[in-house]
Amino acid sequence: MERETHILVITYPLQGHINPMLQFSKRLASKGARVTLVTTSTIRNSMQALQGASSVNIEIISDGSEGDENLENLIATLDRFKVIVSQSLAEYIEKLDSSNYPPKFVVYDFVLPWALDVAKKYGLDGAPFFTQSCAVSVIYYHLKQGTIRLPIEGPTVSLPSLPKLTIDDISSFLSNPSSYPPLLNLALDLFSNFLEAKWLFFSSFMDLELEVVNWMASQQWPIKTIGPTIPSMYLDKRLENDKEYGLHLFKPDVDACIKWLDTKETHSVVYTSFGSLASLGEEQMQELTWGLKNSSCYFLWIVRETEQKKLPTNFLQETAGKGLVVSWCPQLEVLAHKAIGCFMTHCGWNSTLEALSLGVPMVAMPQWTDQLTNAKFIVDVWKVGVRIKLDERGIATKEEIELCIREVIGGERGKEMRGNSIRWKELAKEAMDEGGSSDKNIEDFVAKLVCS
Numbered sequence: 001m002e003r004e005t006h007i008l009v010i011t012y013p014l015q016g017h018i019n020p021m022l023q024f025s026k027r028l029a030s031k032g033a034r035v036t037l038v039t040t041s042t043i044r045n046s047m048q049a050l051q052g053a054s055s056v057n058i059e060i061i062s063d064g065s066e067g068d069e070n071l072e073n074l075i076a077t078l079d080r081f082k083v084i085v086s087q088s089l090a091e092y093i094e095k096l097d098s099s100n101y102p103p104k105f106v107v108y109d110f111v112l113p114w115a116l117d118v119a120k121k122y123g124l125d126g127a128p129f130f131t132q133s134c135a136v137s138v139i140y141y142h143l144k145q146g147t148i149r150l151p152i153e154g155p156t157v158s159l160p161s162l163p164k165l166t167i168d169d170i171s172s173f174l175s176n177p178s179s180y181p182p183l184l185n186l187a188l189d190l191f192s193n194f195l196e197a198k199w200l201f202f203s204s205f206m207d208l209e210l211e212v213v214n215w216m217a218s219q220q221w222p223i224k225t226i227g228p229t230i231p232s233m234y235l236d237k238r239l240e241n242d243k244e245y246g247l248h249l250f251k252p253d254v255d256a257c258i259k260w261l262d263t264k265e266t267h268s269v270v271y272t273s274f275g276s277l278a279s280l281g282e283e284q285m286q287e288l289t290w291g292l293k294n295s296s297c298y299f300l301w302i303v304r305e306t307e308q309k310k311l312p313t314n315f316l317q318e319t320a321g322k323g324l325v326v327s328w329c330p331q332l333e334v335l336a337h338k339a340i341g342c343f344m345t346h347c348g349w350n351s352t353l354e355a356l357s358l359g360v361p362m363v364a365m366p367q368w369t370d371q372l373t374n375a376k377f378i379v380d381v382w383k384v385g386v387r388i389k390l391d392e393r394g395i396a397t398k399e400e401i402e403l404c405i406r407e408v409i410g411g412e413r414g415k416e417m418r419g420n421s422i423r424w425k426e427l428a429k430e431a432m433d434e435g436g437s438s439d440k441n442i443e444d445f446v447a448k449l450v451c452s
Ligand code: UDX
Pocket: 014, 015, 016, 017, 019, 131, 132, 133, 273, 274, 275, 276, 277, 278, 302, 327, 328, 329, 330, 331, 332, 347, 348, 349, 350, 351, 352, 354, 370, 371
């Protein structure tokens, strides 16, 4: 039987990690590799909404849970995860070794650096896949190196190849290290063994983070930018050729969203979403509802089922016609819709890249971790959005929300931001097109692996 170059891609079971790693897997498969995306049993029950993905095999290995665990607890339980999953990964590799498709390489989620040790134990090379920006990764690298001392007190932090950052531009657990120890430990762990990896894959693209990518290369890091990791159909509109999208952990309300958007004028809708993990306080939720309502714009708001109890009574009835609230949507399809005027976002890295790649300007409302740095870049480096200012309580008020929405969707600066967004969209497409910087990196990786 024919033996193909088999690559294992191991992803942490969160939506913001699965999405880019699945898209990367598909790109690897399109270059001729056999690819298995490996995730873990926590999401066994929620993963049923798989659409397509036929070019990639999906494998679930045990993390000790049978699919009934709250996803939001995962980060807090990373240590337990490490013990169990390194064992089940080892067993899976052993099983494959005696099959017709022994693995040749392991690409592992950057939050699972120990996966490299498992790969090496079986004589395999490996490479971490970063689902965060190059800029944020460099900040964590400097943390590990001790160039950044904790707690960060400011007023600004200067690091090579990055703009000056204030405390508001850096993960809050660096200015307040005791606020969330698991994340601080994780950030320190990321760079524990990275130079033993064959490559470093980043879900980003050259033009977007040119200075920082060049700095990494100058340090002899084997970096390969391979993004934006979104399906080609959204970059070049060849919809019929690429119907596959992905692996949803929440059930998207596709028809309701798209049919509703179809009835709205071009650039008239604010799309609002805070990703798969962020949870707003009750008070913040109230301000947001009023801010959206007072903006007088149409809005499509994603409120996950676990968050819906925070919506004010009667809100849905009062805003019927003006707004649509659903628990999950096909985000790429929504962002690509002509009715969308701006994206009010928590600035998760995938949401940021998706908006940039689809030419949608943003209202940035970052919540935690890498999102604060992403917001800094959205506003000051890529110039595709405004950032909501928080009041002395740390709340984004309804007045501020309304002001920012109006500025991006209707104001003069909004037009400028839309123009910049279109430019980023073109550059994103160029990177992924045949012969583009990311496409070449993927091709080069597979070609070298085949020859090795
Ligand atoms: C997290 C972090 O925030 C991010 O910065 C990190 O580096 C990866 O994981 P999350 O908070 O969920 O992820 O946000 P984001 O990175 O934006 O990922 C959310 C994904 O879910 C996006 O790919 C988005 O398209 C998708 N999504 C979101 C939907 O498909 N439908 C929705 O309704 C909302």
